[in-house]
Amino acid sequence: MHTLDITIENLAKVEGSVSIEIKVSNGKVEYTRFKAVDYKRFFTQAMEGKPIAAIPQLLARICGTCSNAHILCAIEACEHALGIQPSEQTMLLRYLTSYGLMIRDHALHLYLFVMPDIYGKDNFLDFDENKPEEHQLLHDAFDMKAAGNFLSTLIAGRSVHALYPTIGGFLHFPEKEGVKEAIKKLEEIRPAVLRLIKIFEELPWRLDRKTNYMALVPERFGFLNGLIKSSNGEVITEGNFRSHLEHIVLPYSQASAYKHEQESYMVGALARINVAKDLLHPRTKESAKTALAIFPSTNVYHNNLAQAIEILHSVDDAIEILSGREFVPEPVITAGARPHTNPTTEQTNQNKFKPQGDLADNTDNKKSTDIKIGVGVIEAPRGTLYHKVELGSDGIVKRGEVIVPTGQNQVNMEEDIARLVEESLPTKSKEEIQFEIEKLIRAYDPCISCASHFLKIKWG
Numbered sequence: 001m002h003t004l005d006i007t008i009e010n011l012a013k014v015e016g017s018v019s020i021e022i023k024v025s026n027g028k029v030e031y032t033r034f035k036a037v038d039y040k041r042f043f044t045q046a047m048e049g050k051p052i053a054a055i056p057q058l059l060a061r062i063c064g065t066c067s068n069a070h071i072l073c074a075i076e077a078c079e080h081a082l083g084i085q086p087s088e089q090t091m092l093l094r095y096l097t098s099y100g101l102m103i104r105d106h107a108l109h110l111y112l113f114v115m116p117d118i119y120g121k122d123n124f125l126d127f128d129e130n131k132p133e134e135h136q137l138l139h140d141a142f143d144m145k146a147a148g149n150f151l152s153t154l155i156a157g158r159s160v161h162a163l164y165p166t167i168g169g170f171l172h173f174p175e176k177e178g179v180k181e182a183i184k185k186l187e188e189i190r191p192a193v194l195r196l197i198k199i200f201e202e203l204p205w206r207l208d209r210k211t212n213y214m215a216l217v218p219e220r221f222g223f224l225n226g227l228i229k230s231s232n233g234e235v236i237t238e239g240n241f242r243s244h245l246e247h248i249v250l251p252y253s254q255a256s257a258y259k260h261e262q263e264s265y266m267v268g269a270l271a272r273i274n275v276a277k278d279l280l281h282p283r284t285k286e287s288a289k290t291a292l293a294i295f296p297s298t299n300v301y302h303n304n305l306a307q308a309i310e311i312l313h314s315v316d317d318a319i320e321i322l323s324g325r326e327f328v329p330e331p332v333i334t335a336g337a338r339p340h341t342n343p344t345t346e347q348t349n350q351n352k353f354k355p356q357g358d359l360a361d362n363t364d365n366k367k368s369t370d371i372k373i374g375v376g377v378i379e380a381p382r383g384t385l386y387h388k389v390e391l392g393s394d395g396i397v398k399r400g401e402v403i404v405p406t407g408q409n410q411v412n413m414e415e416d417i418a419r420l421v422e423e424s425l426p427t428k429s430k431e432e433i434q435f436e437i438e439k440l441i442r443a444y445d446p447c448i449s450c451a452s453h454f455l456k457i458k459w460g
Contacts, residue, residue, distance in 0.1 A: 018446070020437065022417070023460035027425055029418040030460075033250075034410055034441075047400035052078050052391055053167060059387065059402065060161050065108075066447055067160045068101045068152065069380035070387075070402075072224065077387040078167045080239075081374025082335040089330060090169045091224070092321055097156040097165060098223045098378070099314035103148030104159055105381040106269075106307040109445045110196060111141035114304055117439050118203065140192035144311070147185040151318060154178045168333035179322050186315045186322075193312045194287060200305035201291040207440060208298045209419050211264055211412055213271035216379050221272075221279035221313055223379035229275050230265070231296065238377040241386055245403065248411065257410040258403065264411040267383025268444070269306035270297065280309070281316040288312055300416055301443045307381075371398060380405055382447050406446045413444055430459065 021033040043062050047055060056074040060067040072094055079086065086094075112124045115137065121127060124141065127134040149159040154174050157163030164172045174182075216238070218226030228236040228244075236244050248257040259265070274296040277285075285292060288309050294302060376387040383405030390399040420440055424433045 018441070019458065020417070020441075021458035021460060022421060022437075024421065024425070027422070029421050032414040032417045032421075034414050034417070044400045044402055047389070047397050050397050052081065052389065052395055052397055055389060055397060055400070056165070056167065057161070062402070062404075063447060064160050065105060066101075066380050066382070066385075068097055068156060068162045068165075069378060069385055071162055071165055072098060073376040073378045073380070073385045073387045074389075075165060075167050075376070076224075076378065077374040077376030077389050078391075079374065080376065081372045081389050081391040082167070083372075084168050084333050084335060086169060086333065087330060089327060090333075092325075093155055093170050093173075093327070094165065094224055095222055096151060096318055096321060097162060099318040100148050100150075100152030100155060100159065102223070102314040102381055103311050104145050104152060105148075106311050107141060107144040107148060107196075109381075109442075110200070110304055110307060111137065111144075113442050113445070115141075115199075117442065118199070136195070140189075140195060144189050144192055144196075147182075147189045147315075150185055151182050154182050166332060169330065171332070173327045173329050176326065179325075179327070183319055183322050186319050190312070190315055193308065193315060197288055197291050197305065197308045197312065200302075200308050201294070203301065203305070205299075205301040205439065205443075207300050207416060207420055207423075209300070209416055210298055211266050211415075212260065213274045213296075214260065214265050214267055214384065215272040215275050216377055216384055217272075217276045217279070219279070221276055221281065222317070225378075228377070228384065230260075231271075231274055239375045241377055241384075242375070242388065242401070242403070245408070250410070256403075256407045258408045259411060264415055265408070266300075266412045267405050267408050268303055269310050269381075269383075270300070270303035271383065272379060273306040273309060280313050281320070283316040284309065284313040300440065303443050303445070307445070382406060382445050383408060404447070406444075409444055409446065413441065413446070416440060 019035045021031075021035070023030040043059060046058065050058060055078055056071045059074040060071045062070050075094075115121075116123050116126065119127070119134070124138075127138050129135050129138060152159035152162065156165055157172060164170045213231040214228060214234075216223070216226050217229045218224070225238075228234075228238065228241050230236075234244075244260055246259045246262065248259055250257050273292075277292055277295050280288075280292075291305060291309060294305070370393040372391045374389045374391065378385055385405060386401070386403040388401040389397050392398050417437055417440060420436055421433060424436055428436065
């Protein structure tokens with residue numbers, strides 16, 4: 001029976017800094033401690049006292065990798081607090097912003113972080129240009145990232161820390177030539193995305209453990225609106241999401257952790273495909289039908305396959321939105337204005353937009369303090385992202401809250417690591433187990449910068 005301690009320090013090929021401590025006694029894992037060691041940066045405290053117009057760009061600075069997800073989520077929260085309903089064109093531009101983010105971010109993770117493990121390389125730049133297969137992978141990776149960056153820059157102004165999305169609309173609109181070029185680049189990378197899906201579809205890595213999968217599910221597959229649904233059949237409105245999460249204090253980690261009904265759960269691409277694969281773009285479902293037949297899946301490594309499928313959906317839906325459409329300048333909607341019904345006509349009607357449903361409950365409350373609450377929930381690359389603002393009548397934020405995907409996945413990751421270690425003890429050396437742990441964590445694609453507002457393993 002094995003008794004050992006494992007410490008992994010400075011885990012490579014993840015975003016941020018993490019250490020892990022594992023104690024094994026008599027063949028059983030006594031504890032697993034996944035430690036986010038990036039220092040807290042107190043973004044929620046920094047929101048206090050800021051004018052609401054500053055919040056989206058402030059919260060974008062939580063992370064460079066996920067910055068555009070934070071911008072979109074913060075804008076949604078601010079609009080809900082102000083009672084603003086964005087126009088149809090604004091929502092399409094936000095979809096395109098999220099698709100550019102997904103293409104770029106998923107490609108970075110799958111090629112630069114995961115692919116070296118598959119091919120036995122230390123890093124992606126060790127791939128050999130003179131070997132046809134590795135040559136193809138190198139060029140696919142940079143072409144895919146370039147296409148995602150181009151789409152993000154065209155629509156949002158930059159691929160990180162976007163300039164154009166703002167509360168109530170956009171500050172700049174894509175021109176015809178740029179739209180044509182974006183469609184061309186997206187069509188050109190589509191064969192590369194199909195090759196990527198094939199690689200992860202055929203990957204033999206497995207670690208199965210039943211858990212609850214939760215994701216924001218819209219009427220059509222996307223990342224910006226809908227209801228939170230779980231693989232257990234629960235349905236939660238965006239505004240009520242926080243009340244279903246239990247905050248867990250981990251004294252050994254800078255990141256907050258969460259449970260749902262006292263149990264771990266998983267967010268991210270695997271959760272999204274597990275609960276909503278039928279809503280994917282029709283072209284995606286046809287081209288990836290053999291890969292999609294694998295889902296729903298309890299194999300955590302299929303999170304990476306799900307990410308590859310999401311790249312394909314992002315490409316296909318972006319092409320459809322961009323094709324045959326002209327984006328017309330329209331003014332930003334301000335608090336109290338009705339949404340635009342015709343984007344070519346300047347909106348002059350200043351009648352107050354009346355929020356409906358849960359939004360009305362959140363924004364129309366008549367507390368003596370006159371605080372209006374706005375909640376934003378979107379799907380970031382790594383899973384469900386939650387922003388909340390409490391706004392005073394003077395337009396100043398009194399309080400805020402941010403819940404990121406990696407924090408929600410933390411307990412689930414620890415439980416998966418424990419399962420992996422116990423299954424590996426009879427056949428693998430300590431060094432081999434450490435490498436398997438690294439592969440498992442990379443499958444989750446954690447973002448430690450967001451979670452700490454990595455791999456050091458200490459075996460005990």
